[in-house]
Amino acid sequence: MAEELDTRTRGRTARGRLRALDAYLCQFEAGLLTRDDGPWARAVFVDVGFGEHPWTTLESATAFRALSPELSIVGVELEAERAVAAARDHADARTHFREGGFALPLSPDEPARLVRAMNLLRQGPPERIPEAHRAMSRHLLPGGLLVEGSSDTDGAVLVAHLLRRTPDAGTPAREGLLFHTDFSRGFAPLLLRDWLPRDLRRRVRPGEPIHAFFQAWEAAWKAARAEGHTQPPDAFAESVLRLARMTQGVSTDAWLLTRGCLRWSPPGGTPA
Numbered sequence: 001m002a003e004e005l006d007t008r009t010r011g012r013t014a015r016g017r018l019r020a021l022d023a024y025l026c027q028f029e030a031g032l033l034t035r036d037d038g039p040w041a042r043a044v045f046v047d048v049g050f051g052e053h054p055w056t057t058l059e060s061a062t063a064f065r066a067l068s069p070e071l072s073i074v075g076v077e078l079e080a081e082r083a084v085a086a087a088r089d090h091a092d093a094r095t096h097f098r099e100g101g102f103a104l105p106l107s108p109d110e111p112a113r114l115v116r117a118m119n120l121l122r123q124g125p126p127e128r129i130p131e132a133h134r135a136m137s138r139h140l141l142p143g144g145l146l147v148e149g150s151s152d153t154d155g156a157v158l159v160a161h162l163l164r165r166t167p168d169a170g171t172p173a174r175e176g177l178l179f180h181t182d183f184s185r186g187f188a189p190l191l192l193r194d195w196l197p198r199d200l201r202r203r204v205r206p207g208e209p210i211h212a213f214f215q216a217w218e219a220a221w222k223a224a225r226a227e228g229h230t231q232p233p234d235a236f237a238e239s240v241l242r243l244a245r246m247t248q249g250v251s252t253d254a255w256l257l258t259r260g261c262l263r264w265s266p267p268g269g270t271p272a
């Protein structure tokens with residue numbers, strides 16, 4: 001049962017924490033955010049676990065509505081008082097705040113196009129994370145996206161799963177991982193390893209694909225620095241270009257490289 005997976009956590013959040021993720025989604029998922037054929041006309045963006053203040057939900061609303069002005073948004077919180085306070089202070093005809101958990105409090109005529117769950121799967125048993133992913137993707141339309149991951153307190157370092165709802169419901173496809181840093185903490189691949197989503201963090205050990213990925217990135221970064229790419233943004237971009245030559249599925253898209261983003265979409269999906 002999805003309800004058993006919901007565990008109470010602190011509500012710490014910060015303005016701007018998920019801004020880089022909003023920018024990524026506007027750049028690479030504009031089609032998903034703007035689609036309005038058939039059921040997509042009613043499809044909402046859901047922000048699960050917005051925290052003690054709905055700042056990140058409202059910031060995403062502003063970013064996404066620059067592309068899709070009519071977009072409806074649902075902020076979901078396990079803590080009833082947070083949901084009530086957000087609804088009292090910020091709700092309008094297209095902006096809703098509701099109490100709920102991973103099962104998502106959506107009505108049958110409210111399909112989801114995008115579900116985001118950042119910084120809340122930190123407790124509870126890691127082996128139950130696939131169940132949480134399944135529960136949160138149940139309302140997605142086929143092709144819809146679930147973004148689940150972690151960041152530091154101000155969003156300077158962020159890593160998120162990109163999970164795509166396939167035509168048959170069930171476990172969403174593990175399409176890729178998005179890594180981001182704004183360089184305010186400098187840059188080394190290990191900085192990002194510390195913010196891996198919960199299910200991958202414990203897998204960074206020899207023999208695991210995520211371990212091999214970080215070994216290769218670390219080697220690429222050291223080689224880049226040895227060749228004079230020492231400033232963090234430059235070292236990052238050069239390390240990603242080198243990594244892409246050794247590791248399948250690493251994007252070398254210029255938009256990503258210049259914004260401290262690495263997207264890794266391994267051919268067989270993100271390792272489980």
Ligand SMILES: C[S@@+](CC[C@H](N)C(=O)[O-])C[C@H]1O[C@@H](n2cnc3c(N)ncnc32)[C@H](O)[C@@H]1O
Nearest residue numbers: 006011012013049050051078101102118119120
């Ligand atoms: C650390 S805050 C994160 C806030 C925001 N998403 C961010 O990234 O800044 C986590 C929030 O998620 C809520 N939460 C935890 N588990 C949840 C669940 N299963 N469903 C809905 N909300 C949940 C907690 O009550 C808390 O307010």
